[in-house]
Structure formats: structure tokens, C-alpha cells
Amino acid sequence: MTNREIQEISCILEAVREQKPIVHHITNYVTVNDCANVTLAIGASPIMADALEEIDDIGSISSSLVINIGTLNERTVKSMLLAGQKANERCIPVILDPVGAGASALRNQTVEKLLQEVKITVLRGNMSEIGFIAGVQKGARGVDAAHNKDSLENSAAMVQEFAQKLNCVVAATGAIDILSDGQRMFYIKNGQAVLGGITGTGCMCTSLIASFCGAGKDYLSAAAGGLLCMGIAADLAWPKTQKAGLGSLRMAIIDELSHMQSGTIEQYANIVIPLQTD
Amino acid sequence: MTNREIQEISCILEAVREQKPIVHHITNYVTVNDCANVTLAIGASPIMADALEEIDDIGSISSSLVINIGTLNERTVKSMLLAGQKANERCIPVILDPVGAGASALRNQTVEKLLQEVKITVLRGNMSEIGFIAGVQKGARGVDAAHNKDSLENSAAMVQEFAQKLNCVVAATGAIDILSDGQRMFYIKNGQAVLGGITGTGCMCTSLIASFCGAGKDYLSAAAGGLLCMGIAADLAWPKTQKAGLGSLRMAIIDELSHMQSGTIEQYANIVIPLQTD
Amino acid sequence: MTNREIQEISCILEAVREQKPIVHHITNYVTVNDCANVTLAIGASPIMADALEEIDDIGSISSSLVINIGTLNERTVKSMLLAGQKANERCIPVILDPVGAGASALRNQTVEKLLQEVKITVLRGNMSEIGFIAGVQKGARGVDAAHNKDSLENSAAMVQEFAQKLNCVVAATGAIDILSDGQRMFYIKNGQAVLGGITGTGCMCTSLIASFCGAGKDYLSAAAGGLLCMGIAADLAWPKTQKAGLGSLRMAIIDELSHMQSGTIEQYANIVIPLQTD
Numbered sequence: 001m002t003n004r005e006i007q008e009i010s011c012i013l014e015a016v017r018e019q020k021p022i023v024h025h026i027t028n029y030v031t032v033n034d035c036a037n038v039t040l041a042i043g044a045s046p047i048m049a050d051a052l053e054e055i056d057d058i059g060s061i062s063s064s065l066v067i068n069i070g071t072l073n074e075r076t077v078k079s080m081l082l083a084g085q086k087a088n089e090r091c092i093p094v095i096l097d098p099v100g101a102g103a104s105a106l107r108n109q110t111v112e113k114l115l116q117e118v119k120i121t122v123l124r125g126n127m128s129e130i131g132f133i134a135g136v137q138k139g140a141r142g143v144d145a146a147h148n149k150d151s152l153e154n155s156a157a158m159v160q161e162f163a164q165k166l167n168c169v170v171a172a173t174g175a176i177d178i179l180s181d182g183q184r185m186f187y188i189k190n191g192q193a194v195l196g197g198i199t200g201t202g203c204m205c206t207s208l209i210a211s212f213c214g215a216g217k218d219y220l221s222a223a224a225g226g227l228l229c230m231g232i233a234a235d236l237a238w239p240k241t242q243k244a245g246l247g248s249l250r251m252a253i254i255d256e257l258s259h260m261q262s263g264t265i266e267q268y269a270n271i272v273i274p275l276q277t278d
Numbered sequence: 279m280t281n282r283e284i285q286e287i288s289c290i291l292e293a294v295r296e297q298k299p300i301v302h303h304i305t306n307y308v309t310v311n312d313c314a315n316v317t318l319a320i321g322a323s324p325i326m327a328d329a330l331e332e333i334d335d336i337g338s339i340s341s342s343l344v345i346n347i348g349t350l351n352e353r354t355v356k357s358m359l360l361a362g363q364k365a366n367e368r369c370i371p372v373i374l375d376p377v378g379a380g381a382s383a384l385r386n387q388t389v390e391k392l393l394q395e396v397k398i399t400v401l402r403g404n405m406s407e408i409g410f411i412a413g414v415q416k417g418a419r420g421v422d423a424a425h426n427k428d429s430l431e432n433s434a435a436m437v438q439e440f441a442q443k444l445n446c447v448v449a450a451t452g453a454i455d456i457l458s459d460g461q462r463m464f465y466i467k468n469g470q471a472v473l474g475g476i477t478g479t480g481c482m483c484t485s486l487i488a489s490f491c492g493a494g495k496d497y498l499s500a501a502a503g504g505l506l507c508m509g510i511a512a513d514l515a516w517p518k519t520q521k522a523g524l525g526s527l528r529m530a531i532i533d534e535l536s537h538m539q540s541g542t543i544e545q546y547a548n549i550v551i552p553l554q555t556d
Numbered sequence: 557m558t559n560r561e562i563q564e565i566s567c568i569l570e571a572v573r574e575q576k577p578i579v580h581h582i583t584n585y586v587t588v589n590d591c592a593n594v595t596l597a598i599g600a601s602p603i604m605a606d607a608l609e610e611i612d613d614i615g616s617i618s619s620s621l622v623i624n625i626g627t628l629n630e631r632t633v634k635s636m637l638l639a640g641q642k643a644n645e646r647c648i649p650v651i652l653d654p655v656g657a658g659a660s661a662l663r664n665q666t667v668e669k670l671l672q673e674v675k676i677t678v679l680r681g682n683m684s685e686i687g688f689i690a691g692v693q694k695g696a697r698g699v700d701a702a703h704n705k706d707s708l709e710n711s712a713a714m715v716q717e718f719a720q721k722l723n724c725v726v727a728a729t730g731a732i733d734i735l736s737d738g739q740r741m742f743y744i745k746n747g748q749a750v751l752g753g754i755t756g757t758g759c760m761c762t763s764l765i766a767s768f769c770g771a772g773k774d775y776l777s778a779a780a781g782g783l784l785c786m787g788i789a790a791d792l793a794w795p796k797t798q799k800a801g802l803g804s805l806r807m808a809i810i811d812e813l814s815h816m817q818s819g820t821i822e823q824y825a826n827i828v829i830p831l832q833t834d
Contacts, residue, residue, distance in 0.1 A: 029307040029585040029588060029604075030588050030589055030592055030604045031589060031592075032307060032308050033308055033309060033311060033312070033477060033478070033589060034589070036308055036309075036477035036478075037476065037477050037524070037525070037528070040474075040475050040476065040477055040524070041475065041523075041524050041525075046477065047378065048306070048307075048308045048348070048349055049349065049378075049381075049382070050349065050351065051349075051350060051351040051352065051384055053352070053382075053383075053384045054381075054382035054383070054384035054385065057381065057382035057383055057384070058381060058382055061381060070604070071604055071605065071606065072607060073606065073607040073631070074607065074609070075351070100603065100605075103603065103605075103610075103613065103614060103617060104605070104609075104610035104613035104614055105609075105610070105613055106607055106609045106610035106613070107610065196596075197596050197597065197814065198593065198596065199589060199592035199593050199596055199602065200589070200592075244808075244811050245597075245808075245810065245811025245812065245813075245814040245815050246593070246596070246597050246810055246811065246813075246814035247593075247597075247806075247807035247808060247809065247810030247811040247814070248807060248808075248811050250525075250593070250807075250810070251525040251526060251528075251529055251807055252522075252523075252526075254523065254524055254525030254528070255522050255523025255524065255526050256523065257523075257524075258475065258523040258524035258525070259523050307585040310585060310586050311586055311587060311589060311590070311755060311756070314586055314587075314755035314756075315754065315755050315802070315803075315806070318752075318753050318754065318755055318802070319753065319802050319803075324755065325656065325659065326584070326585075326586045326626070326627055327627065327656070327659075327660070328627065328629065329627075329628060329629040329630065329662055331630070331660075331661075331662045332659075332660035332661070332662035332663065335659065335660035335662070336659060336660055339659060353629070528803075529803040529804060529806075529807055530800075530801075530803060530804075531803065532801065532802055532803030532806070533800050533801025533802065533803040533804050534801065535801075535802075536753065536801040537801050
């Protein structure tokens with residue numbers, strides 16, 4: 001990521017705060033409140049709605065769509081599929097969070113179906129989830145292969161290849177976040193390992209990405225913007241709350257997001273020099 | 279609102295803290311935790327239950343009912359209707375929060391049906407939602423008309439007229455909250471615009487109103503009490519948390535509500551001299 | 557509880573932090589976020605999943621199961637029963653939280669069915685819920701009897717007797733928590749009455765117990781460990797947040813849990829000399 005690219009990302013944040021895009025969420029009931037609050041804190045406007053009967057109406061007033069399968073069920077999976085298809089018809093970006101991919105056949109089949117029937121704009125998961133899905137896409141053997149790739153270079157190759165295959169942005173979060181649209185690669189080092197001790201930090205990343213995608217058309221930059229905001233918020237919040245504990249950290253992340261400005265991104269973005277992955 | 283009226287409202291708060299009325303909620307999964315926590319913080323006792331099979335039982339031990347359509351679906355709409363009808367039979371106050379009215383036909387039809395089949399005690403929404411419903415009640419043309427009324431005087435007339443038509447208390451929140459039972463008008467200036475940056479502050483108002491309605495029979499005063507508590511809590515919390523951010527503000531609102539006493543209301547109520555609206 | 561028993565409990569906490577057991581929750585949407593966050597704060601790993609189609613898969617990777625009936629419905633009750641049976645087949649501990657037992661026939665029947673069809677490992681409820689269920693088990697008359705037993709000695713006898721009857725650990729929380737596996741009795745005085753002003757503190761206890769049960773085979777000690785952690789967290793958090801209010805207390809409890817170590821338990825466990833109950 002170059003300084004120019006970071007500036008472009010920070011411009012999208014300004015657009016989010018100006019345009020207040022409506023972000024339609026079909027998401028889980030575990031972290032939904034946090035997702036709504038980070039969406040508001042970054043300047044966008046969340047609508048949570050999962051009833052099949054209103055999917056089309058809500059989609060018609062939204063600027064982006066989050067599909068998060070965290071607590072999926074038969075009823076909501078139907079809504080996810082319909083919402084995705086309607087968003088495709090309207091050229092509204094669709095951000096998929098395959099929470100727990102690999103943990104159950106229901107989740108795996110739902111992700112498969114979503115990838116087949118909906119054109120995804122950004123796929124955001126942790127490295128393990130992305131690796132699992134990429135592996136499944138390659139066949140059962142691929143799973144192990146993907147899981148054995150533990151170097152940054154191998155992970156980057158997997159993300160880029162999968163982004164090419166899906167023809168979308170893939171954003172795999174981890175110690176270093178790796179993003180690709182199949183051509184360009186972005187690497188982000190912001191963020192704290194301790195985030196794993198708070199539920200929903202991944203879901204919140206996805207909602208932030210969707211907020212950015214609602215205001216910017218370069219979806220790789222939009223995805224990077226969402227992850228930069230979360231990572232920087234954590235970097236700023238953790239030193240202030242480390243002594244207190246994880247409850248305080250969770251609150252402070254929302255605090256930092258609510259103050260996040262384009263200058264904050266430019267000042268604190270901790271990026272990695274692009275690797276040669278092909 | 280006169281000083282005497284404020285005193286009556288603050289007496290209801292004392293009654294809430296003494297009687298600990300049970301407030302049955304059928305509400306959305308986005309802000310339900312906050313609704314439960316503000317209900318407890320103000321001294322009442324929340325029960326969240328939406329299964330049709332237990333609606334009657336839960337209603338039989340409750341002092342008021344919240345119907346909040348924030349994440350409605352086919353199953354829960356049935357429960358809302360039954361709960362409302364059972365509450366009517368038992369003369370238990372019903373507080374309706376038409377979250378997102380105007381955003382989908384499902385929401386509009388559900389609100390219509392609830393207003394037709396249930397005697398609502400207090401309708402609490404933001405000015406846009408109330409305006410939309412009032413407009414719908416007048417016919418499709420009325421929607422635009424309602425939205426064009428932007429002066430306080432016009433809004434007040436709309437609220438009063440709609441309260442008369444529905445024969446209930448209408449509480450429309452905004453920069454100035456406007457409440458009417460069709461005759462009397464209350465205006466509340468407490469509260470902070472920044473509350474729009476936190477999800478569920480409207481839902482929390484509704485739960486506070488329901489807490490008051492569970493302990494006081496003058497429902498206009500009860501509705502004003504709920505809104506005063508939220509507004510004052512925000513007024514006290516915001517100066518302490520403005521520098522920190524929205525996560526801290528959200529926590530501090532619960533803090534302030536948990537310390538709210540009758541004297542707090544009397545000291546900080548920021549009311550507007552009644553307008554002549556007819 | 558002896559010092560040796562407290563040491564054994566604190567060893568289980570160390571095992572939780574080392575093993576990070578996966579705790580499958582089928583729980584309510586009111587407090588689910590708090591349940592996930594306390595599970596993480598104590599070192600375990602929560603998975604919330606309630607779709608019947610994935611119950612078996614999720615169970616196969618979990619170390620313990622929480623069944624919390626707080627916002628049960630027809631669909632999720634089926635999942636609870638299946639999850640419980642599958643956990644029994646796999647010898648995975650099942651922790652049942654009968655939220656609101658006594659408040660509706662649906663809840664009572666569900667608890668009955670769960671106790672009949674699933675071998676429960678730990679039943680965790682407040683004294684009133686446990687008393688109600690124990691009474692129901694004895695027949696309708698027993699309910700009143702149970703509720704009239706208000707002395708510690710009578711409550712302890714009820715808990716022990718019920719633990720014998722169910723052949724499981726019963727953990728009844730209150731001013732003094734009473735736990736029994738039918739033989740041994742544990743009494744815990746940690747905790748603050750003010751916890752009743754925050755939603756979900758009972759549910760959080762249950763999730764903590766399940767975290768301990770996922771790492772320790774002595775389920776009475778595991779149950780005591782979960783309750784000690786919650787009680788001690790409250791004891792440490794309350795003096796720091798009493799002036800601020802209940803919002804701050806809620807956050808501080810998560811803070812304290814995230815710093816909880818075996819030494820914290822050993823230092824602050826406030827136990828009662830065992831009574832003679834038979």
C-alpha cells in the first residue's frame with residue numbers, strides 16, 4: 001500500500017461521514033449490537049432486517065449489504081440468498097462474513113450456496129475461515145493444503161488466487177491482514193492479538209468494510225479502510241485500557257472509532273511493503 | 279409542563295423504584311440487552327419473551343408491555359398481536375415502538391395491524407416514524423404532507439391530532455420531544471443530538487416509558503417521565519464522556535439512569551413553555 | 557469448602573486458560589453477547605449455534621454445552637433437546653440454565669422435558685428458579701413448600717436433595733450460593749446484591765461454569781469455580797464503580813474476569829463453613 005493509496009482510503013472515510021450510507025445487515029444475534037454501534041461510530045447508518053418479506057424493501061434504500069452467517073438458520077439463510085441476489089440486481093456491494101466456516105456442514109453449504117448464487121463484493125474472514133473456504137473450493141484435499149500454508153507468502157498467494165477465482169475482494173484478517181482483488185495486494189499490520197479476547201471484532205470489521213463500501217467504489221480500498229479503522233482503533237485503545245481489562249478495551253474501541261478521521265488513518269496506518277506473490 | 283406536573287412525573291419514578299413493575303418486552307435482537315439494562319437501571323424488571331405459547335403466561339405477571347418491531351418476523355408479529363390483545367383484556371398499558379416505520383411494507387402493515395387490533399397506550403417513535411404513520415393513516419398523500427411539516431408548531435399539531443385520532447399518548451422524539459394525549463401537550467428539550475450515534479437510544483426510551491407506565495396511571499406523565507430520564511441521563515453523561523467517545527457515552531447513560539432519582543428529574547428537566555396548537 | 561478444594565478449583569481455571577475449551581451455547585438473545593464475552597474473558601472459546609441442522613457438528617468440536625432457555629421458542633427447544641442428547645452420547649457436560657422457570661408453562665414444560673430426556677451435568681439457577689423446579693418435581697404442592705423454605709439450612713437441604721434426585725450438580729445462586737452434587741456441599745459468599753441490577757449476570761455465571769466444566773472433570777468444583785469467578789469479579793469491580801453506576805460495573809466485571817488468575821481465586825474466595833444438612 002502506498003501513501004497515495006492510504007490517502008485514497010482516508011478519503012473514503014470522509015465520504016462515509018458525509019454520505020452516511022445505509023448498511024443493511026443480515027447478521028447474528030451475538031454481536032449485532034456491536035456491529036450497529038461501529039457502523040454508527042464510523043459515520044454510516046445500520047439497518048438490521050432479516051424477514052424475507054422485507055428484504056427487497058430494505059435493500060432498495062441501502063448502499064451496501066452485510067451477510068454474516070454467525071447464527072444462521074433455515075429462515076435467515078433464505079433471506080441472505082434473496083438479499084444477495086437483490087443487491088446484485090441493484091449493483092449494491094455485498095460483504096460476506098463466513099463466520100465459523102469449517103465448523104459445520106450447514107455453514108459450509110451456506111457459504112458454497114452464497115458464493116454460487118450471489119456475486120460477492122468482499123469476502124471477509126479470518127485466515128482460517130478463508131483458508132477453509134478456499135480449500136473446499138479446490139476439493140477436500142485442498143483443506144489440509146491450505147491449512148499447512150503458514151507463511152505470509154503462502155497465505156498471500158492463497159488470498160490472491162482465491163480473489164481471482166471468486167472475482168472479488170478477499171480480506172483475510174490475522175496478525176497481518178492480507179487483502180487482494182486478484183491483482184493488487186494490501187497488507188495491514190495494525191491491530192492487537194488481544195482482540196481475539198473480545199467477541200465480534202471480526203464481525204465489526206465486516207460492518208466497517210460495508211460502511212466503506214457504501215461510500216467508495218474501489219472495493220479493495222474500501223475493505224482496507226474498514227480493517228485499518230478497526231486495527232488503528234485497537235492500537236489506540238489498548239495502551240489506554242490494558243491495565244483495566246477487556247471490558248474497557250471493548251468500549252474504548254467504539255470510542256476511538258467515533259473519533260476516527262482521515263488524518264487518523266494517515267497517521268497510524270501500519271502497512272507492509274508488498275511482497276512478490278507471483 | 280408545569281413544575282407541579284414535573285413533580286408528579288418524579289413521583290412516578292419513585293413508584294417504579296418501589297414497585298419494580300415487570301415489563302414484558304417483545305423486542306428486537308439488536309438493542310434488547312440495552313433495553314433490559316435501562317429497565318433495570320431505572321428500577322423496573324424486564325422480561326423478554328416472544329414465543330406465542332408463553333405470551334399469555336408472561337402477560338399475566340407483567341405490569342406493562344413493550345412491542346418493538348425493530349427486527350420483526352412472521353413468527354414474532356403473531357406474538358405481538360396476541361400479547362397486545364391480552365394486555366388490552368387485562369388493562370395493562372401497551373407501548374408501541376414502530377422502529378423503521380416507512381422502511382418496508384412489512385413494517386407499515388404490521389404497525390397498521392397493531393393499531394387496528396390493539397389499543398395502544400403510548401406510541402413512541404422519532405418524529406419521522408410518527409409522521410410517516412400519521413400520514414399513512416391519512417392516506418398515501420398524507421405522507422409527504424407530514425414530512426413537509428418541519429416547524430415545531432406543525433409537528434405539535436400533527437402529534438396532537440394523531441393522539442386524538444388514536445386515542446392514546448403519542449410521544450415523538452427529536453431535538454424537542456413532543457408528547458400529547460390529544461388534549462395536553464408536553465415538550466422536552468433534554469437530550470443530545472449525539473444520541474443518534476448510539477444504536478437503540480430510541481428503543482431504550484420506549485423501555486423507560488414502559489417502566490413508568492407500569493407504575494403510574496397517568497400515561498402522558500409516564501411517557502414524559504421515560505423521555506426525561508433518557509434526556510437527562512444523556513445531558514449528564516455527555517460532558518463527562520465527550521472527549522472519550524461514543525462507547526463511553528453509552529456506558530455512562532446506564533450509569534446516570536442507575537442513579538436517577540426524583541430530585542434529579544426536578545433539577546434537570548428542561549421543558550418548553552406550551553405552545554398554542556389549536 | 558476447604559483450602560485444598562479452593563486450590564483444586566483454581567487449578568481448573570489454569571486448565572481453562574491453557575486448553576481454551578470450546579463452549580457450545582444455545583442461549584437467549586438478550587445476554588448472549590455478555591455470555592460470549594465472559595467465556596472469552598475467562599479463557600474459553602464460545603460458539604453460539606442454535607440451528608437444528610448444525611447441532612451435531614458443533615457438538616462434535618465442543619467441550620461443554622450451555623442450554624439457556626431465556627428466550628426459548630419452538631424451533632430452539634428442539635435444538636436444545638438434540639444438543640443435550642448428542643452431548644450425553646459424547647459424555648460432554650451439559651449445563652442447564654432454567655431462566656424464568658415458573659414464569660410460563662412453556663418454560664416449565666421445557667425444563668421438565670430437558671430433565672427427562674437429557675442427563676444434566678450442572679443445573680444453575682437462582683434460588684427461586686431451583687426451588688420452583690424442585691417443587692414441580694415433587695408435585696404442585698411442593699412449589700409453595702419450596703418457596704417457604706427461606707433459611708440457609710432449608711435451602712441447602714433442598715439443593716442437596718434435588719442434586720441427589722437429579723444425580724447432577726445443582727448450583728443455586730443468591731446472597732449465599734449453594735452448590736451440591738448430592739453428597740458434598742459448597743457455599744460461596746462472594747458477589748454483590750447489586751448484580752441484580754444488571755441483566756444477564758446469572759447467564760454469565762452459567763457460561764463461566766460451562767467454561768470450567770470444559771476443562772475439569774470434577775463438576776462440583778467446576779461449578780464452584782464459575783461462581784467464584786463471577787462473585788470475585790463483582791467484589792473487585794463494585795468498589796471501583798459504585799460511584800459511577802451500573803453501566804461501569806458491567807464493564808468492570810468483564811475487566812476483572814479477563815485478569816482472573818488462580819491466585820485471585822485463592823486470595824478472594826469467600827466461603828462458608830459447611831453446615832450439617834443431614
